[in-house]
Amino acid sequence: MGSKMIIITIITVFMLFVGFNTSAYALTEEESVAIQSLLEDARRISGTPGMSVSIQSRDDTYFFSSGYANSEEGILTNENTIWELASVSKAFTALGILLLEEQGFLSMDDSVVEYLPWFSLRYQGQPVDMQSVTLNHFLHHTTGLINRYHTQHIPEGNTPDMLQKTVEMLIDAEVVFPPGERYEYGTVNYDVLGLVIETVSGQSFEDFMEEQVFRPLGLYETYANRGKVQATGQLAQGYRSAFFMTLPYDAPEFRGNTPAGYLFSSSQDIARWMGIQLGIVEDIPEIFQGLIAKSHEGNRSVAAVDELYYGAGWVVNADQTFIQHAGGNPTFATNIFLFPEEQLGISLLSNSASTNIDMLYNIKDILDGNISQSYQMSLMQISDIALSSATIALTLLAILFFFLGVRRKKQNRKLPLTKKRLILIAFWLVTTIFIGILCLILPTIFGASWRSFLVWQTYSYLTALIALSLLSASITWFVYCYRYKCS
Template identity: 60%
Template structure:
């Protein structure tokens, strides 16, 4: 869902000028990659990481840590992970397949398939004839994460996809369709529902029978029950207050087309080879579908030289095909460099992963063996906020105890202007902090329930302890000792 594509993708622009690809790894390169993965698990706290690397005609697999730490199950190339937003490329291929089969056109208005869906802009109804499937495919519909991600309901019933898209009825768009690109994960849920309407199948059945199996992706799943039955599905984790713990995120079955397909690095290696045209034993129709999926939408300004295609972020000459993904307890990154016959897919079972790790591994492939893992922004914020929570809590306790001591030692005294002023100032600060605790998520387009699923708990505790600190200082100020 967290998509963050713009920030990550800039680092891969550097890939364009890389030297001739390496077609076989030396022992030193293999050792360097394994050490980097091991360091990444240790530093990030993420229990397990797996990566598949295509370099020329070679495919290599590396893993570190655990698919399930508590059960002692090691991660390997068969471990299944949630693909997060990397799922969008599969949904993109699915709907483009229907177009190739003549069952729809991406230029069709969405109300041809979902006639009950209506949206607004600045309080006025939007002409639904102007809102096409292409707008959803390229994130130019006006549906964005900032305004609409919290609309995605929790649930696992078969009708959750319909319920998810239903939440968009009469929703307010952030901009008019086609005006600009702004990533919104729920766009692909709309496409998933269109797939159901056109195919007459559930999204999961369609993807399994019409996409995964024909492409030879026998270890890629849309049904979580099937993934669980293999015994290979990784446990997801998240970190708060310096501790990484198993985390079973809420079930967002209605967001599956955008972020909840499951696969392993072995299948993802085949998927990447399909993208590069290496795999030929697939139905002919998919060759056209894959080519179409790499067509970035150039009708809107680029983001750091990248355009959005069908579940892929691509540059103008298609020498970089990339997508990252973040779920509450999984992180993914796929980078494909067709002109170099190189591709990398990183799958991990924690939200703390710095997916720029993939670039460091590419550097190792290019002969730069000395690489180090750097903590992610998510992990850094948790460290800062967790530390702040502890420090501020201690300060709040100290001021409260000092206030009690002052009150005990002080005699009855008249209320001075200085005392009133000081108390009012700190009381006002306390009220402001309490209000901020409630309204902070609104400034970034979320609510607390959504925010606490996707972000560290220390964000909330940091805000609460700040309010407690100002309250304790208020009490301390009120208990001024008489001179």
């Protein structure tokens, strides 16, 4: 072989070696700047104090942070800041119960009453045959327990028995459809699975997850117990927005909802978690490797919703090229995207529910070369702005009509009420009463009380209704006073 051929061969081998060991998503400086800029814009527009993004590719991990874990104390976010995971928690709980199945302690085809014999449901007023309701129904959200009607069963509290109390609140709950008929998301399904884990393992759910799942997987900044994570000093403060302001808010504790929405983790650990899901991180116990793949299998026993199936704590498309789960708590918003074929994972953790978690699509676009991206406000933020603006406008109008009526009454003489005037007064009086009743019953439309409704939704829903009621009452007063005519 001539010297030229030797040189060409060496160069070719070198290029092949470099090619096979370079991530398809090795970020350029331009892409890094674009992602950081997107985060800064998102934080500014949404009012979110802090957010953190992690990107896990085949060979590299990237972290981007913006803002504050606690703005009052000036604590900046970083990859070790710990956040509430909200419903991103479900994939961890699902892995925990699949682990118990693999160890032979249960089967997902078992009836739930084998482990919780006192548990019962009703459909159209009649008892459900609980022998036919399996753990798989809870895993895949096919029980008929759904968010629209059953989140009110989650009681407040932080005592160790709250998981038991939460599931007991579901006894004889009226399901929306017969178990197994279809898939509709209901967070409380995973609280039931959490209690099954406690029953089978003989440990608290929190201890089981930390000892049997998190630590074996090398997740040392992931917790199930709020007290433990608070002791680290790394937990981000939660915030909520209302009336164009973002303020710290200590939401009620729902410890009984821990399996479904109150695990805690950092971007550092979530990056590793994504690597485990993608098969990039291999230094984990062998037993978990098959379980991870199993958790990505969408439930095909029911029809897809928007072309997506629910696996074990993950939403997946038909060919499993896209695996995702988002979460939202009163003061935190989270999201994870996984692209197995590309060996790419992207996560977002933030300490405000107003963050638009769909910005992960923008980050994916940047990674695909579409550098120019803009942040779009979330529906919650848009609603709050609209309702806050309406509150101010309606209140000002109410004040105006009230004083116009007072002025007319003081300065003019009273005439007898005409039939037309009486009808008009009656109309506005009935309108005022109707709006007042609506103020009282609106949360029940969502299966909640005003207290629980305002924990999860913006205060401006209530203030806008009150302002509308005041305006209607002021118009009634103004119409009544219009009978006063100039002398």
